[in-house]
Amino acid sequence: MLYVIGLGLSDERDITVKGLEAVRSSERVYLESYTSILMVDKQRLEDFYGKEVTIAYRETVESCSDEILKDADKINVSFLVVGDPYGATTHTDLVIRARELGVPVKTIHNASIMNAIGATGLQLYAFGQTISMVFFTDSWRPDSFYDRVKENSAIGLHTLCLLDIKVREQSLENMIRNRLIYEPPRYMTVNEAVEQLLEIEEKRQENAYTKDTLAVGVSRVGSDDQIIRAGTLEQLLTVDFGKPLHSLVIVGHRLHLLEAEVLRENAVDLEGLNRILLRDYNIDK
Numbered sequence: 001m002l003y004v005i006g007l008g009l010s011d012e013r014d015i016t017v018k019g020l021e022a023v024r025s026s027e028r029v030y031l032e033s034y035t036s037i038l039m040v041d042k043q044r045l046e047d048f049y050g051k052e053v054t055i056a057y058r059e060t061v062e063s064c065s066d067e068i069l070k071d072a073d074k075i076n077v078s079f080l081v082v083g084d085p086y087g088a089t090t091h092t093d094l095v096i097r098a099r100e101l102g103v104p105v106k107t108i109h110n111a112s113i114m115n116a117i118g119a120t121g122l123q124l125y126a127f128g129q130t131i132s133m134v135f136f137t138d139s140w141r142p143d144s145f146y147d148r149v150k151e152n153s154a155i156g157l158h159t160l161c162l163l164d165i166k167v168r169e170q171s172l173e174n175m176i177r178n179r180l181i182y183e184p185p186r187y188m189t190v191n192e193a194v195e196q197l198l199e200i201e202e203k204r205q206e207n208a209y210t211k212d213t214l215a216v217g218v219s220r221v222g223s224d225d226q227i228i229r230a231g232t233l234e235q236l237l238t239v240d241f242g243k244p245l246h247s248l249v250i251v252g253h254r255l256h257l258l259e260a261e262v263l264r265e266n267a268v269d270l271e272g273l274n275r276i277l278l279r280d281y282n283i284d285k
C-alpha cells in the first residue's frame with residue numbers, strides 16, 4: 001500500500017492517529033519537501049514516528065517514483081505531505097504511477113492552509129479562486145493571477161494568495177554547469193506579495209483591487225505563534241509577519257457582519273479599517 005498522508009500545518013504532532021498508524025506500519029517513509037515546509041525538522045519527525053524519514057525532493061518524486069513505489073504491492077510505504085495531500089496538485093503523478101504499477105493507494109487527510117485560512121474569520125464559502133504568487137525576477141513578472149483576483153472581486157469573493165517557496169533552486173550558472181549547488185531557501189513574505197500585487201495593479205489599472213483594498217496577512221497558521229493582521233494592502237506592506245510561512249487574503253467586497261467583526265479584532269489600525277469598511281464594503285447581517 002502507498003499511503004499519502006497529510007501532516008497538518010504545524011509540527012510533528014498534527015498528524016492524525018490514522019496517519020501515525022500508517023507511518024508506523026511502513027517499511028519506508030518519505031517526506032515531500034517541495035510544495036511546503038513543516039515548521040519542525042526531520043529529526044523531530046523521526047523521533048516522534050520512530051522511523052527513518054527520507055526527504056523526497058522534486059527530482060526524487062518526479063524521476064524516482066518507481067524507487068519510492070518499489071515493492072509497495074507487498075509492503076507499506078508512506079509519503080508524507082505537509083498540509084493536506086490534495087492541497088497542491090503535484091502528488092497526482094505519484095498516485096497515477098502507483099495505479100499503473102498496481103499498488104493500492106490510500107489517502108489520509110489533514111488540515112491545510114486551504115481550510116485553516118478560516119482562522120482569519122473569513123468564511124470559506126465566500127472564497128473564490130485561489131492564486132499562487134511567484135517571486136518576480138528582472139525578466140519574468142507574470143501577472144495572470146490578476147485576472148483571477150478580478151473575477152473573484154467582481155462578485156465580492158475573497159482571494160487566497162499562496163506565496164512562493166523556493167527550496168533547492170539552482171542559480172542559472174550552476175544549472176548550466178550542471179552543478180548540484182543550491183541557493184538558500186527563500187519564502188515570500190506578505191510584504192513582498194503585496195508589493196508585487198500593487199505593481200501589477202499599477203500596470204493594469206483595472207481596479208481588481210487598490211492600495212486601499214482590505215487584506216489579511218497571516219503567518220505560521222496553526223502554530224502557537226501564528227500572526228493574523230487585517231488592514232489595507234498599503235498598511236500590510238510594513239507589518240512584520242516574522243518567520244515563514246506567510247499567506248495573504250484579499251478581502252472581497254461583500255462581507256458578513258461576523259467577518260467584519262473578526263477583521264476589526266485583527267486590525268492594524270482600527271479607525272482606518274472602520275472608515276474603509278463603511279466606505280467600500282457591503283456588510284450583510
Ligand SMILES: *[C@@H]1O[C@H](CO)[C@@H](O)[C@H](O)[C@H]1NC(C)=O
Pocket residue numbers: 001021022025026074075076
Ligand atoms: C500495512 O498497513 C496496514 C494498516 O496499518 C496493516 O494492517 C498491514 O499489516 C500493513 N502491512 C504490512 C506488510 O506491514
Ligand SMILES: CC(=O)N[C@H]1CO[C@H](CO)[C@@H](O)[C@@H]1O
Pocket residue numbers: 007008009010013014015016017018110111112222
Ligand atoms: C493542522 C491540523 O489541523 N492537524 C490535525 C490533524 O489531525 C489531528 C487529529 O487526528 C488533529 O489533532 C490535528 O489538529
